[in-house]
Amino acid sequence: MEKRRLLLVSNSTLHGGGYLDHCQAHISTFFGRLKRVLFVPYALHDRDGYACLARTKFNSLGYELDSIHDAEDPREAVRTAEAIFIGGGNTFRLLKCLYDNQLLADIRRRVLEDGIPYMGSSAGTNVSTISISTTTHPRSTHMGVSLPHTWGLPRTHEHTHMGETREQRILQYHEEPDTPPVLALREGCVLMVEGNQATLLGGSEARLFTRGKPTVEYNTGSDLSFLLTDEHQPIRDLVSASFGR
Numbered sequence: 001m002e003k004r005r006l007l008l009v010s011n012s013t014l015h016g017g018g019y020l021d022h023c024q025a026h027i028s029t030f031f032g033r034l035k036r037v038l039f040v041p042y043a044l045h046d047r048d049g050y051a052c053l054a055r056t057k058f059n060s061l062g063y064e065l066d067s068i069h070d071a072e073d074p075r076e077a078v079r080t081a082e083a084i085f086i087g088g089g090n091t092f093r094l095l096k097c098l099y100d101n102q103l104l105a106d107i108r109r110r111v112l113e114d115g116i117p118y119m120g121s122s123a124g125t126n127v128s129t130i131s132i133s134t135t136t137h138p139r140s141t142h143m144g145v146s147l148p149h150t151w152g153l154p155r156t157h158e159h160t161h162m163g164e165t166r167e168q169r170i171l172q173y174h175e176e177p178d179t180p181p182v183l184a185l186r187e188g189c190v191l192m193v194e195g196n197q198a199t200l201l202g203g204s205e206a207r208l209f210t211r212g213k214p215t216v217e218y219n220t221g222s223d224l225s226f227l228l229t230d231e232h233q234p235i236r237d238l239v240s241a242s243f244g245r
Contacts, residue, residue, distance in 0.1 A: 003115030005030070006193040008125040010185035010202070012088055020057050020121070023190050026201055028061055030192070031083055031117055036064045038081035042097035043089025043123050054087060078106040081116060088122025125185075174211040182209040183227060191224070198224040 007023075007030040014022045031037065037058055041050035051067035058065040065085075071077035078084065084107065086094070098104055111118045120126065170182050185191065188204035200206055200222045208216045208227075218224065 002195040004112055004193060004195060005115060005117045006111070006191075007117070007119040008185075008191040008193065009119070009121040010125065010189040010204070011187045012121045014188055018057075019053055022188055023202065024057075024061060026190050026192070027058075027119065030119065031061075031063060034063065034082050034117065036066060036081075037083045037085050037119075038077055039065050039067045040084065040086040040094075040098075040103075040124070041067055041069055043087055043091065043094035045093070050087060050089075054085070058085075074101045074103060075106050078103055078110060081110065083117040083119070084110065085119040086121075086124030088124050091123040091126070094123050125191075170209045174209060179211050181211070181227065183207075183224070184209060193228070196225060196228050198228055200224055 007026060009020075009023050009026075013019055020027065039051060039054050039058075041047040041054070044050045047067065047069040051065070051069065055065040055067070066077070068074050068077050098107075107118075110116050166184070170184065173179055173182065183191075184207045186204040186206060188202045189200065189206050190202035191206075192199045192201055200218055200220055202220060205220070206218045206222075206224075208218065210216075
C-alpha cells in the first residue's frame with residue numbers, strides 16, 4: 001500500500017464556483033509535472049459533454065486529458081495511463097459501466113501496484129472505498145484501496161425534510177454487525193492519501209462514524225492515517241471495486 005497516491009474530492013462544484021474550482025490547487029500539487037490524465041466519464045449519460053467539461057478544466061491547469069470512452073480498448077487505456085480521474089454522477093451507471101468494461105481489477109492494479117495517481121470526485125471518490133452499503137444506490141461490492149468509506153455530508157439538513165438524512169443512513173448501516181467505520185466528507189472536503197499517510201484538506205470538516213461509538217469531527221489538516229491500518233481495512237486483498245455515493 002506504500003505506493004498508493006489518491007486525491008479524494010467530496011464533490012465537483014461548490015456554490016458560487018465552477019467545476020473543480022475549490023480543489024484546483026490540490027489537483028496541481030497532486031499531479032505535479034505529469035502530462036496526461038485518463039478521465040472516466042461513465043457516471044453521466046452525456047460522455048462527450050462531460051469529457052469536454054473535464055478537459056477544459058484540466059487544460060487550464062496545464063494537463064492533457066484523454067477520455068476513456070474514446071479509447072478503442074478501455075482496458076489498454078487504463079494499463080498505459082499516467083494518472084486516472086473518475087468523475088461523479090450516477091453511481092449505478094458508473095459501476096455498471098466499469099463492470100461491463102472489466103476495468104475494476106485493472107484500475108486497482110495500476111493504483112496499488114504501479115502507484116499511478118488516482119483522483120476521484122463524488123461517486124468517483126468512492127472507487128477507493130470498501131463498500132457502497134451506506135448509499136441510496138443499489139449494489140455493493142469492494143475495492144478497499146484507501147478508506148472504509150467516504151460520503152458527502154451536508155453541513156445542515158432542511159427542517160422540512162421528512163425523509164432519511166445521510167447521517168441516519170450511515171447509522172442504519174452500523175446497525176449491521178461487523179461494519180467498518182465511515183468517514184463522511186462534507187462538501188468542500190479533500191482527502192489526500194500518500195502511501196500510508198492520509199490528510200484531510202479543503203474547506204470543510206469530516207465526520208467519522210464508528211459502530212457503537214460516538215461520532216468524531218475532524219478539521220482541515222487532520223491526520224487520518226489511522227484509517228489505513230489493518231484494523232480498519234479488513235478486505236485489502238479483494239480484487240474488485242466499489243463505487244458509490
